[in-house]
Each structure stands twice: as C-alpha cells, then as structure tokens.
Amino acid sequence: MGDVIVEDVLFPDLDGLLVQDVELLGGEVRVVARACATGAGCPVCGVLSLRVHSGYERHLTDTAVGGRRVALRLRVRRFRCATLWCPRTIFVEQVDGLTFRYGRRSTRLHANLQAIALMLAGRAGARLAETLDTSVSRSTLLRLIRALPDPQISTPRVLGVDDFALRKGHVYGTILIDVETRRPVDVLPDREAATLTRWLVEHPGVEVICRDRASAYAEGSRLGAPAAVQVADRWHLWHNLCEAVDKCVTRHSSHLREPTQAPTEAASTAAVAELEKTAEAGKAMRSAHRCADRTRDRHRAVHDLLDQGRSQRAIAQELGLSRNTVRRFAHAATAEELSTGKWQGRSSVLDPFKPYLHQRWQEGCTNARTLFEEIKSAGFRGQCTIVREYLRPLRSGLDPAGRASKPPSVREVTGWITKHPDSLTPEDNLKIKSILDRCPQLSTAAEHVRSFAEMMRDRAGHHLAEWLNEIVSS
Numbered sequence: 208m209g210d211v212i213v214e215d216v217l218f219p220d221l222d223g224l225l226v227q228d229v230e231l232l233g234g235e236v237r238v239v240a241r242a243c244a245t246g247a248g249c250p251v252c253g254v255l256s257l258r259v260h261s262g263y264e265r266h267l268t269d270t271a272v273g274g275r276r277v278a279l280r281l282r283v284r285r286f287r288c289a290t291l292w293c294p295r296t297i298f299v300e301q302v303d304g305l306t307f308r309y310g311r312r313s314t315r316l317h318a319n320l321q322a323i324a325l326m327l328a329g330r331a332g333a334r335l336a337e338t339l340d341t342s343v344s345r346s347t348l349l350r351l352i353r354a355l356p357d358p359q360i361s362t363p364r365v366l367g368v369d370d371f372a373l374r375k376g377h378v379y380g381t382i383l384i385d386v387e388t389r390r391p392v393d394v395l396p397d398r399e400a401a402t403l404t405r406w407l408v409e410h411p412g413v414e415v416i417c418r419d420r421a422s423a424y425a426e427g428s429r430l431g432a433p434a435a436v437q438v439a440d441r442w443h444l445w446h447n448l449c450e451a452v453d454k455c456v457t458r459h460s461s462h463l464r465e466p467t468q469a470p471t472e473a474a475s476t477a478a479v480a481e482l483e484k485t486a487e488a489g490k491a492m493r494s495a496h497r498c499a500d501r502t503r504d505r506h507r508a509v510h511d512l513l514d515q516g517r518s519q520r521a522i523a524q525e526l527g528l529s530r531n532t533v534r535r536f537a538h539a540a541t542a543e544e545l546s547t548g549k550w551q552g553r554s555s556v557l558d559p560f561k562p563y564l565h566q567r568w569q570e571g572c573t574n575a576r577t578l579f580e581e582i583k584s585a586g587f588r589g590q591c592t593i594v595r596e597y598l599r600p601l602r603s604g605l606d607p608a609g610r611a612s613k614p615p616s617v618r619e620v621t622g623w624i625t626k627h628p629d630s631l632t633p634e635d636n637l638k639i640k641s642i643l644d645r646c647p648q649l650s651t652a653a654e655h656v657r658s659f660a661e662m663m664r665d666r667a668g669h670h671l672a673e674w675l676n677e678i679v680s681s
Contacts, residue, residue, distance in 0.1 A: 224302050236275045241282035247300035249286075250308070252293040260285040260297050267306065269313040271340035279313065281306070316341065321355065324348035360385070360392055362410040367440065368418040368428070370398045381424075386417055386440075400427035407431025419443045441663055445625075448659060453621045455652050462646035464614045509536040556589045557597055564594070568601055615642070624653045627660075651681050 223244035230237045246257040262284040269277040281302070288295050305313055312320070320343060323332045329345030336343045367384035381395035381403065395402050400423040407413060413432045417440045418424040428437050439447075456463075505526070512522045523533045557564075560582040567578055575595040579587070582594070615623075615638060623631060623639040631639070643650040655678060662670050 222303070224305065231275070234275050236272055236277045237280065238269075238277065239280045242284065242300055242302050244300065244302075247284075247286050247298070249288045249290065249293060249295055249298055251295040251298075252288065252290045254288065254290050254293070256286040256289050256298075258287040258289065260287050265306070267311060267313050268316060268341075270316045270319060274340055276340055317351075320348065321351050324351045325355075328352070360390070362412040363387065363392060364413070365415040365417060366392070366413045366435075368403065368416060368424050370419075370421065386415075398423055400424070400430070403427030404431035407435075420447065445660075445663065448656065449621060449625050452624055452652060452656060453617060456617045456620050456624070456649065459646050459648055460617055462649065463617070463620060463642060465641075506536050506539065506541075509533055513537060555593075556587070557593055560585070560587055561597070564597070568598070573598070573601075620649075624649070624656055655681070 223242055224240055225243040226238060226240045228239040230239075246255045248255050262282060265281045265283055267279040267281060269279055271277060283300055283302075283306075285297050285299050287297055299308075301307065304315075307314055307317070310317060319339075320332075320336065320341070323335055326332070327335060329349050332348045333343055333345045336348075363385035365386040367386045369382055369384070370379050371382050372378070373380055379398050381398045383392040383395070383406070384390070385392050393406065395406060398421065403424060404427045407428070408431050411432075413435050416428045416432060416435045416437050418428060418437060419439065420443070425437065428435060505528070508526060509522055512525070513519075517525075519530060519533045519537060522528075523530045526533070563582065563585075564578055567581070572578060575598050576591060578598070579591040579594045620639065620642060623635055628636070639653075643653055655674070658674055658677075662668070662674060
C-alpha cells in the first residue's frame with residue numbers, strides 16, 4: 208500500500224512503471240522501479256515489438272520532493288525490431304512522461320530546467336536551480352537553450368526592419384521584428400536591398416513595414432512587398448527630429464557662449480599701464496637670457512681648454528677671467544649648475560605677458576594674432592604660435608571668478624531641447640532659458656519640438672500637416 212501511495216505522489220499518471228522500493232538516505236530519496244509495459248514501439252519505424260533482447264539499469268534524477276533530491280534507479284529492457292527493412296535492429300523502451308533517449312534526468316525535471324534557462328540563462332538560472340535542490344551548471348543550462356528547436360513563427364502583419372552592428376563600423380546585419388508581438392522573426396546577414404527583397408518574397412502577407420530611413424530598406428520593401436505600407440516608428444521619428452535639432456544648434460553655436468562685457472575706459476587705461484609694466488619685465492627677461500647665454504659660452508670654452516691639458520692659470524690669462532671664476536666653471540659639470548637661482552624664475556618667454564593677456568581676454572579681445580602684435584610691440588620675442596597655444600584652454604570662456612568654465616556643447620543643448628522639461632535639473636533649465644533668450648531661432652525650434660512631442664504623446668497624427676505648415680512658415 209505504501210508503494211502505491213509513493214507511486215501516485217512521485218509519478219502520477221504514468222503507465223508502464225512499477226515502483227519496487229523507496230528508501231530515504233540522508234537528504235536523498237532513492238526509488239527503485241522497472242518498466243512493465245507489454246512491448247515497446249521502435250523509434251524509427253514505430254512498429255510495436257514484443258521480442259525482448261536484454262535489459263539494463265538507468266539512473267535518473269527527478270524533481271526534488273520535500274527539499275530532498277529524488278534519485279531513480281529504473282530497470283528497462285532492450286527490444287528487437289520486428290521490421291525487416293528497419294535500420295534499427297535493437298532499441299530501448301522509454302516510459303512516456305518519465306524518460307527520453309540518452310537522458311539522465313526525468314522529462315519533468317528536464318522541462319523545468321529548460322524553463323529556468325529561458326527565463327534566467329546561465330549563472331542566475333544555476334543559482335535558482337540550487338535553491339530548488341537541483342545541482343546544474345550554467346553551461347548545462349546554456350546547452351539546454353541551444354538544443355531547443357527554433358519556434359515556428361508565422362509571417363507578421365506588421366514587420367519591423369532595422370539594422371544592428373555585428374562589428375561596429377565594419378559589419379552590419381538586419382533584424383526583423385513582429386511589431387505587434389514585439390518578438391524577433393529573423394536575422395539577415397547584411398543590410399542590402401536584395402536580401403530584404405528575397406525574404407519578403409519568400410514570406411508573403413506583410414501589410415505594414417516599419418523601417419528607418421535607409422534607402423536600401425526602402426528599395427527592398429518596395430520590390431519585395433509593393434502592396435505594403437511603409438512607415439516609421441516613433442523612435443525613428445524622434446531620432447530623426449533630434450538629428451535635425453542637432454544641426455540647428457550647430458548652425459547657431461555662437462549663441463551658446465555667455466556674452467562678454469565691453470571694455471570700459473578705465474579698463475583700457477589699466478591695460479595700457481599693464482602693457483608698460485610688461486615691457487619693462489620683458490627687457491629684464493631679455494637681459495637674463497643674455498647672461499645665461501654668456502655663461503654657457505664661457506663654460507664650454509673653459510672645459511674645451513681643460514680637455515687640451517691647459518692649466519687654470521693659463522685659461523684665466525687666455526680668456527681674461529679671474530682664477531676664481533675659472534675654478535668655479537671647471538668644478539661645474541653643466542652650465543645650468545652655475546645659473547641655478549639666478550635666471551630660473553621664468554620658465555617661459557610668455558610669463559611676463561600673461562597678466563596682460565588675461566586682462567585683454569576679459570575685455571573681449573580673443574584674437575591670438577591681435578594679442579600677439581600687442582605684446583610684440585612691448586618686447587615679446589616669441590612666435591604667434593606660443594600665444595595661440597596659451598590661449599587655447601581659454602577658448603572655453605571665463606566665469607566672473609576668473610576660472611575657466613566651458614560653455615555647453617551642441618550635444619548638451621540638443622539634449623536639453625529634446626528632453627522632457629521635468630527631467631531637467633534647475634541649473635540646466637536656467638542655462639537653456641538663457642540660450643533661448645539670446646537666440647530666437649533656437650527658441651522657435653524648441654517650441655516646434657515641444658509641439659511634436661505632444662503630438663506623439665497624444666497620438667494626434669492628424670495634426671502633422673498643420674505642424675509641417677508651421678515649420679515652413681517659420
């Protein structure tokens with residue numbers, strides 16, 4: 208009676224299975240059973256056979272019961288196929304609903320693991336299976352997914368066509384989506400018009416093709432499904448609008464920078480005074496450079512004579528220097544050791560002129576050539592390239608505190624215009640409001656973008672013609 212209860216609980220609705228013994232060993236339930244059907248059908252020809260060839264024992268794992276793993280030791284038989292023309296001479300019987308060929312799990316456990324693999328895939332699926340008292344690796348779950356047959360999908364009524372990158376910038380393919388069910392239909396190896404045309408001819412029945420603006424997709428859709436209506440989905444519509452806004456912002460990018468204040472008379476007077484101070488500093492710097500050059504020449508001459516075997520007394524007489532000076536040059540390995548602390552305060556010929564450049568920049572003069580001519584007349588000996596490279600970081604503008612503050616980029620302003628106003632921070636709202644106040648063209652474009660967004664949100668496509676007329680008139 209106990210065996211009957213166990214059989215009904217563990218293996219309900221299974222014909223041809225006889226449970227012989229059940230043991231509880233630690234955390235495992237071991238079941239001994241045998242197949243008891245009269246005969247078995249050949250898996251190739253399907254003819255029922257009653258001729259038993261031999262038998263053996265199969266070891267299967269079933270779903271856990273009460274937190275305990277179920278291990279099944281099943282005795283099965285081999286049968287001889289009675290059909291003469293059948294290539295299969297010997298086959299093993301299967302218990303419907305319990306076993307399948309070469310399987311070490313029950314059909315029930317196999318189906319459960321397939322469902323877990325489809326929902327969670329590898330590592331996450333393996334962790335869930337472990338909590339269900341089933342030990343399985345992530346690789347096994349992935350193999351179960353790959354072993355599943357491809358689902359049979361009928362030709363969709365509304366077909367979505369878009370490209371994707373197998374290798375960005377080099378290799379692209381095409382993915383086909385059933386827009387109504389949001390499930391993938393097929394993947395094409397490229398994005399050529401002929402490939403899409405061939406697929407549409409082989410799968411007639413598409414009524415609406417939702418695609419992007421690629422000319423290849425337009426041509427392929429026209430040739431493969433001439434009766435289908437070609438449309439663009441909301442994502443591509445909004446993406447195309449964002450590209451148009453980006454071009455508009457680029458054309459008016461000069462308005463993104465905060466306007467600079469015009470220089471006052473007092474500031475101009477201060478700039479002239481600063482230029483005079485800079486000229487004096489430039490003269491002092493040129494004098495320092497001459498001293499450094501003279502030191503290097505004397506150091507080279509002293510060491511050349513020392514290499515010839517001349518004494519320090521003879522060198523002093525020949526060069527017209529004191530013996531102490533010759534001794535100091537002889538003990539210095541390089542000329543820079545003699546210059547340390549004397550002329551090392553300036554690391555660049557532009558240093559004396561930098562305060563003047565900053566002041567002129569704040570006054571609104573940002574032309575490198577103009578500033579170069581001004582400091583050149585004050586004694587600057589460098590090239591215009593030095594001034595241009597120094598001004599490059601300042602191209603981002605200056606805030607009232609004098610620190611560099613980069614103006615918003617075209618991409619940032621495009622994002623502010625195309626995003627929902629509620630998703631912008633208070634700082635971004637102030638910036639975009641300031642830019643729109645300075646540029647009427649961008650303000651008009653922002654109004655059109657908001658109108659289009661409301662039209663898409665409300666699905667009011669009948670207002671599209673009116674919206675286009677407003678664009679043309681503006």
